[in-house]
Amino acid sequence: MTISGIDSIIYDVSDLTLVRRFFSDWGLHLAEEGYSGATYRCARRGTVVLQRSETPAVEVIWAVDSKASLDALASDLDGDRDVRVDGNGTVHTNDDSGHAMGFRVASVVGDEAFAAGRRAPNERFEPPSAVSPNRLGHVVYLVSDNLDQAAAFYRERLGFKLSDTIRGRGDFMRAPGSSDHHSLLLTTRKDQSGFNHVGFQVDGLDDMMLGGKIMESRGWKTSFGPGRHLLGSNLFWYFESPTGGETEYYADMDVLTDDWKPGIWEPRADLAYAWLARNEPYDPSFTAPPGGLFLRRDD
Ligand SMILES: [Fe+2]
Numbered sequence: 023m024t025i026s027g028i029d030s031i032i033y034d035v036s037d038l039t040l041v042r043r044f045f046s047d048w049g050l051h052l053a054e055e056g057y058s059g060a061t062y063r064c065a066r067r068g069t070v071v072l073q074r075s076e077t078p079a080v081e082v083i084w085a086v087d088s089k090a091s092l093d094a095l096a097s098d099l100d101g102d103r104d105v106r107v108d109g110n111g112t113v114h115t116n117d118d119s120g121h122a123m124g125f126r127v128a129s130v131v132g133d134e135a136f137a138a139g140r141r142a143p144n145e146r147f148e149p150p151s152a153v154s155p156n157r158l159g160h161v162v163y164l165v166s167d168n169l170d171q172a173a174a175f176y177r178e179r180l181g182f183k184l185s186d187t188i189r190g191r192g193d194f195m196r197a198p199g200s201s202d203h204h205s206l207l208l209t210t211r212k213d214q215s216g217f218n219h220v221g222f223q224v225d226g227l228d229d230m231m232l233g234g235k236i237m238e239s240r241g242w243k244t245s246f247g248p249g250r251h252l253l254g255s256n257l258f259w260y261f262e263s264p265t266g267g268e269t270e271y272y273a274d275m276d277v278l279t280d281d282w283k284p285g286i287w288e289p290r291a292d293l294a295y296a297w298l299a300r301n302e303p304y305d306p307s308f309t310a311p312p313g314g315l316f317l318r319r320d321d
Contacts, residue, residue: 026199029085034075049153068158085128118175153233155222203254203276219268249298
């Protein structure tokens with residue numbers, strides 16, 4: 023059984039008009055619309071499904087490689103939690119922290135790194151005129167207790183691989199069929215819990231900056247960024263989402279193979295980013311300790 027990444031994210035929203043405007047501004051393609059909801063598609067893979075509801079909710083649907091894998095997974099999970107199969111064959115259940123999740127056979131199987139590449143020889147830079155996120159890349163949940171158990175479910179039951187750990191604070195994991203540094207982060211932040219954000223991959227810095235500027239020009243609010251994370255190395259720009267939580271444009275994330283050795287990092291405030299262009303304080307007195315910024319396991 024291989025989970026290759028995120029297939030779709032389903033939001034239950036009360037203000038459908040507002041959320042539709044948000045995802046249209048975000049650069050997604052509107053595939054279907056109606057009174058009760060709408061479906062948006064990323065340029066290469068992944069859908070955002072909006073369902074009109076008085077109770078906000080979010081469910082992440084993971085892509086599985088085959089029907090046989092999906093059936094095996096459903097039967098395994100059925101042993102210790104509620105499992106429901108809907109009319110489209112999507113399997114719905116909850117993770118060990120109670121987050122709604124689902125699985126379906128992927129329309130595209132296999133890994134899609136889509137790393138930003140070099141330009142062809144003798145070609146000038148072509149500025150993007152619009153932003154069209156490639157795909158759904160990762161989701162992040164805040165987990166207030168039993169972080170180890172919450173992470174163990176994804177690793178031991180679903181085959182996710184550990185990419186990096188912040189000691190006692192969170193695990194970056196990648197779906198077993200993905201080479202992204204993370205498809206999932208489970209992390210603690212004070213006593214908060216629940217869905218935190220979903221990351222949409224774009225081609226590179228220019229797309230991310232243009233996307234962010236377009237969103238700001240249309241009145242949407244930056245929550246963090248733009249900047250570059252240290253764990254995962256990705257460029258980021260987060261926006262407050264009317265669905266609850268945040269959405270993120272990201273690019274240039276680490277691409278991992280099985281040769282990667284997970285790092286164990288001490289929690290530090292500066293672990294979150296390498297630089298920020300705005301909105302966040304920068305401490306010019308900070309200097310990296312001898313041996314580099316972080317402790318890295320070398321076994
Ligand atoms: Fe992210």
